[in-house]
Structure formats: structure tokens, C-alpha cells
Amino acid sequence: MQLARPRAAAIASVRIPAAVTWRSLAPTYALAALATLAVALFAISWGTVQIAPQTTASIIIGHLPFVSTGTHSATTDAIIWQVRLPRVLLAGLVGATLGLSGAAYQGVFRNPLAEPYLIGVASGAAVGATLIIISPLYVAAWIFSPMPPAAFAGALIAVVLAYGLARTAGRVGATSLILSGVAVSSMCTSLVTYLMLTYNTRTLAILNWLLGGFNTASWAKIAIAAPYMAIGSLLILPFGRLLNVMQLEEDDARQLGVDVERMKLVVLALASLATAAAVSVSGLIGFVGLIVPHAVRMVWGPDYRRLLPLSGFFGASFLILADVVARSINPGYEVPIGVVTALVGAPFFLYLLHRQNGAMPEHA
Amino acid sequence: MTTKIWMKTLFACLAIAMVGAACSSSKTTKTTVNDNPTEIPVTPVAAYPINLQRSDGKALSVAAAPARIVSLSPGATEILYAIGAEASLAAVDKDADVPAGAKNFPTKVDAFEPNIESIVALRPDLVIAASNTGGIVAKLDELKIPLLYVDINKDVKTIDDIFGQITLLGRITGKIGAAQSLVATLSERRSKVETAVVGISSANAPSVYHELDATFFSASNNTFIGDIYRILHMQNIAGDAGGVAYPQLTQEAIIAANPRLIVLDDEAFGVTVDSVKARPGWSAINAVKNNMVFGIDPNIVSRPGPRIIDALEAIAKDAYPSRFK
Numbered sequence A: 001m002q003l004a005r006p007r008a009a010a011i012a013s014v015r016i017p018a019a020v021t022w023r024s025l026a027p028t029y030a031l032a033a034l035a036t037l038a039v040a041l042f043a044i045s046w047g048t049v050q051i052a053p054q055t056t057a058s059i060i061i062g063h064l065p066f067v068s069t070g071t072h073s074a075t076t077d078a079i080i081w082q083v084r085l086p087r088v089l090l091a092g093l094v095g096a097t098l099g100l101s102g103a104a105y106q107g108v109f110r111n112p113l114a115e116p117y118l119i120g121v122a123s124g125a126a127v128g129a130t131l132i133i134i135s136p137l138y139v140a141a142w143i144f145s146p147m148p149p150a151a152f153a154g155a156l157i158a159v160v161l162a163y164g165l166a167r168t169a170g171r172v173g174a175t176s177l178i179l180s181g182v183a184v185s186s187m188c189t190s191l192v193t194y195l196m197l198t199y200n201t202r203t204l205a206i207l208n209w210l211l212g213g214f215n216t217a218s219w220a221k222i223a224i225a226a227p228y229m230a231i232g233s234l235l236i237l238p239f240g241r242l243l244n245v246m247q248l249e250e251d252d253a254r255q256l257g258v259d260v261e262r263m264k265l266v267v268l269a270l271a272s273l274a275t276a277a278a279v280s281v282s283g284l285i286g287f288v289g290l291i292v293p294h295a296v297r298m299v300w301g302p303d304y305r306r307l308l309p310l311s312g313f314f315g316a317s318f319l320i321l322a323d324v325v326a327r328s329i330n331p332g333y334e335v336p337i338g339v340v341t342a343l344v345g346a347p348f349f350l351y352l353l354h355r356q357n358g359a360m361p362e363h364a
Numbered sequence B: 001m002t003t004k005i006w007m008k009t010l011f012a013c014l015a016i017a018m019v020g021a022a023c024s025s026s027k028t029t030k031t032t033v034n035d036n037p038t039e040i041p042v043t044p045v046a047a048y049p050i051n052l053q054r055s056d057g058k059a060l061s062v063a064a065a066p067a068r069i070v071s072l073s074p075g076a077t078e079i080l081y082a083i084g085a086e087a088s089l090a091a092v093d094k095d096a097d098v099p100a101g102a103k104n105f106p107t108k109v110d111a112f113e114p115n116i117e118s119i120v121a122l123r124p125d126l127v128i129a130a131s132n133t134g135g136i137v138a139k140l141d142e143l144k145i146p147l148l149y150v151d152i153n154k155d156v157k158t159i160d161d162i163f164g165q166i167t168l169l170g171r172i173t174g175k176i177g178a179a180q181s182l183v184a185t186l187s188e189r190r191s192k193v194e195t196a197v198v199g200i201s202s203a204n205a206p207s208v209y210h211e212l213d214a215t216f217f218s219a220s221n222n223t224f225i226g227d228i229y230r231i232l233h234m235q236n237i238a239g240d241a242g243g244v245a246y247p248q249l250t251q252e253a254i255i256a257a258n259p260r261l262i263v264l265d266d267e268a269f270g271v272t273v274d275s276v277k278a279r280p281g282w283s284a285i286n287a288v289k290n291n292m293v294f295g296i297d298p299n300i301v302s303r304p305g306p307r308i309i310d311a312l313e314a315i316a317k318d319a320y321p322s323r324f325k
Helices: A007-014 A022-045 A053-062 A074-109 A121-134 A147-166 A174-198 A200-211 A219-246 A250-255 A260-282 A288-300 A304-328 A337-359 B002-027 B074-082 B116-121 B133-142 B159-173 B176-196 B224-231 B251-257 B273-277 B308-319
Strands: B050-053 B059-062 B069-071 B089-093 B126-129 B147-149 B207-211 B261-264 B293-295
Touching (some): A022 A053, A022 A074, A022 A304, A074 A174, A074 A260, A074 A304, A121 A174, A121 A260, A147 A260, A219 A260, A219 A304, A288 A304, A304 A337, B050 B159, B069 B074, B074 B159, B176 B224, B207 B224, B207 B251, B224 B308
Parallel strands (some): B261 B293
Antiparallel strands (some): B050 B059
16 A cells, blocks of 8 residues: 655655744744634534624624623524534534644655544444444433543544554554554444444434534534544644655654654554544544645645644635535535535545646556 | 323224224125114225335236235334234334234344345245335345335325325235224324314414434425324424435524424434433524423334324324313
């Protein structure tokens, strides 16, 4: 699965700009943050139920501490504050996590096909969620649902298992990690399928979870998952420079003084932690973690110091917009968000492959 | 209360089964014309072959009353018991739980993932399926096993369609009289409900949200569940859903529609009246404010069988307590 490249070409393709400083990156970050904010504001004011932007703003500001903006109808208030705002925020957080983790995975594995679900996060989470759904613990009540923690635990167990299986003589080769990840994923997937068919009264619930989405977003879900997503994502950001070096052959990176094994472990652990939290509250949403880093790379280049944060911002915007499409293409009714991301993502991905094949014949 | 409904159902089924048994003798004898035709309906003799069109458009010809029916539809199983045709059953699906005879039926098959080998091994002379799960239709056709395929989403959209099912299964099994009297009894109960809700205009008709699961799947007007609300003059907030039978609603559309009644079809999945009331933002909904959130037994409301009228009566009582004392 690992793409072999001539060493000279690899070193040439790294193109690390000489002087990228936080100051030189600041305008790009500011612009990306503003764009994401604009997308979020649009998404909050857009929905099946038409609510004037000034009413929306007034309701949100009114919920801030120590501010009063008068009273609004209970229905409008509930729609904006309890339904739409948490939905947009959760989509943004999950999108940012998937985009950023996807970039980190692609960097660590030096493989353009790597994505956050590669080494078992998604299928492990699915096992955790499914076990809860078929158990007497499954109360579809909201606030103290055991689903997110179970999915989270399942995801982490699967990743640790894949990592442990791939570890030989103190080293974890990228290829063997991908292979053991694929094996663990297949095992988990067949377990989910078996459970789904055995407990057929719960099939709909399991399928719904697997399809993923933000229709049941709430502040409680944000509170459960946001800390892990934030910690994982923010702690990955400083690894941009090391990920740049990692794009050399691993031996070259070692010669440059990078502790490759340790770095792989730390970055993968952080990315998996964040992704597991995202999956536990939103189910499986494909293509975001795969295509977002590629899109960013095409526009802003392969420097991981830019790629990581911009993949986060772009991932947030992308998933917020995909969710707007999912909830408004057929007003009042839901379209599974995975369908939207795949419909947009698959053609884009094919285009990327086509472009890469044209530009880099050695990958063909 | 649940026990009461269950008991009532049991008695209804027993009564219906007894009527069925009483009528079954008419299969062999000629129709007897009673002096008082209003009490005992004239029972026509079953006429074979019966030619039907299945939901996939293909033809089915039933040459004689089947003796080894494999029912993959719990609804059809309930009907067969209710018309006294259970002796012709060779196997029921493993979700079948009503009446007790079906629950304890010695031979069960998995309708969700039908195992074609175990079905063939039962040597059925008729298989009844309510959906084409796992490509079962093509498999059975290939093996030339007669299949009655009435798709629950496509061809069972009203309570009348369920009555049609009862009549059809009566014709096929030769229990025409029992089927007729079952339909008559159920129609009469439906009429009583219809009479009780006369005078409710569309202007004061309560709106209703029927929840199938906690991610807001609901039943549109194009289903027999939707038909219940049509009979009760209620406005189903799931609407027509562009022809989709069971659409997923957005949460904000539910809150904005502000239903006056919420019916929970998903208590088996752990949703409770209290958990619904505690959902963030739902306190703004009329039904939550006025304690008009009720659970219903999913097996009576989502199965196209005789107990659909139990569901109609139960929802009618919840929706209009003053009209159903």
C-alpha cells in the first residue's frame, strides 16, 4: 500500500520553505478562521424553519451570560439554541477533527490514501456502539447515553490492538500498521454485521448509528466529545515541522535526528483520540478525512505547518455545509450526511487521482 | 394498562379464532342459507384456482388450499390465526409472538435474513413474504416455490389494505367465512371510532408526531399508520414526504410543527415519555407542555394484522380522552 518513490524525488518533493514563521502564517489562519465563522453563521441562520438573521443573532446573544435581548417565542428559541446551534457547532468540530486527523494520518503513513478511519477507529467505535444498542443499557435518552463512551472505548481498543499487532522488535512499520489496521477493521466489521443480523429488532438503530449524522446533536454531546477533539487536534498542530521531515524516507528522517517511532506513536495517538471522540457522537462520516487534506494541499502546498490547521478549518466548513445540504435539500426531512459527503467527495477524489496520475507518473 | 390491551387482544383473538373454527366446516359442505341472514353471513365456497398479482407484478396461481404455509410476515401469521387457518402453517417467523400459538410455534424461520435452505427443507406449498428481504423473492421463484408477496411499503398503505389482506388469506386458505366475519367485526370497531370523532374539523384537528425511532424516523400519510391519523382527523406532521413511506424528519421541523400529540412507537428501544419530555428544546412543544406524549405497543401499530384496530382505538383514546370514556 505504501507508494515507493525514488529517494531523490522524495527529498525534492518536500520543498520545505525556508522561513515559515507564526507571523507569516497568521494572515492565512485569520482568513481561514473568518471563512469558517462566516460558513457557521450562514448555517445557523439557514434551515427548514425560516428565522430572520437578526432574530437568530438576538437569541444567541441573549443566551450569553449577563445579556438580555428581550423574550422570544419558546419555539424559535428552542430551534435556534437547542437544535440548530449545537448541530452546526458539532458538525464544525467533527469536520475540523476529521480534516486535521486525516492530514496527520497521511503525514505519518506518507500515503495519500490514508484517512482517520484507516487503522480501526471507525470499526472499533461501531463495535462499541453496537454492543450498547443491543444491550439493556440502550436507553435512547439523551444526556447520559452510554453510547459515546462505549464507541470511544471501542475505537481506542481497536487502534491499540492494530498498533500492538503491527509492532515488531520495537518498531512499527507504516505498511504493517496499515495491514494490521485493515485486519482489525475487517474483524470488527464482521462482528457488527453479525450482531446486527442476530439482534434484528435493533437493526434500524445500528444502521442509523453507522450512517452517522447530526440530527440528534445537542449541547450534551458537544460537552462529552469536544474536550477530546480539542485536546487531540490542538496538540497535533505543533508537529507540522516534524511531519515535514517525516516525508523523507524514514531512514533519512532518523539521520536528521527525528525519533520516528515515538513521533508516529504520539501523532497517531492524538489523531485517534480526537477521531474516536468525533465518531462517538456523529457516527461514521466518510470522505471528509480523506479529501479535505488533499484539497488544502492543492491550494496551499504540502507544508504540514499550514496543512494541519487549514485542514481543520476547511474540514469544519465542509462538514457544516454538507450538513446544511443534508437537512435542507428536502425541507423538513433528512438525507444521510454520509450520502452528501460521498456524493461530493467521490467525484472530487476521482478528479484528484486523475490529476495526480497525470502529474506524477511514478504513482500510476 | 399494557396488560389490559394485551388481555383484550388475546380475548379478541380467541373470540375470532373460535368464530373461525365454527365457520371452517363450511369448506366441505354446501352453503347453508340461514333463516336470519343478518346474524350469520352467507358463506361462499372457496373457488380454486385463485389468480393473483404480487407486489412485483408477477402472477401467482393458487391451485388448492395450501397445507404447508411458511409465513415470513408476523402480520400474516396473526391473520392466519385469527381466521382459524393456523393448521395450514408449517413455520412462522421468529418475531411472531401473537397469539400464544404463534409464539410457541415449534418451527420458526428467520424472516430478517431468510435462510433459503431451511425454508426449502420445510417443503412449503406457499410462502408468505411482506418484503423482499435478502432477495428472497428471486430465490423462491428460482426454486418454483409458490410465493405470496404483498409488499408492506408498497401495497399495504391503509387499514382497508389490511382488510384486503385478511380477505385474501381467507380465500387462499378456504376460510372465507371466518375472514369475512373478522373484517366485519374490525370494520364495525373502526366505524365506532369514526362515529366518536365526528365533528372534529380540520381546523381544530390536533397535529401528531409518530416517532419510530430516536433519530426521528416517522410514518408518512402513505402508510397504514398514517391512515390511523387520517381516520382520527389528525394532521400527521410527517405529511406526504414525497411518497416516502417512512421518512426521517429534521428535529427543528418537529419543534416548529409543534404537534399537540406525540405517539412513541419506539419504547422497545428505550425511549420513554420522560426521556422525550427531557429532550433539549422539546419543552416548547405543545404535546410536551400538555402531557400529550404516549407510548404505543409497536407490534400492534406497525404490523399489518387484525390488531391494527387495537392501535386505532388506543391512539383515539389518548388523543380524545373526552370522546372515549
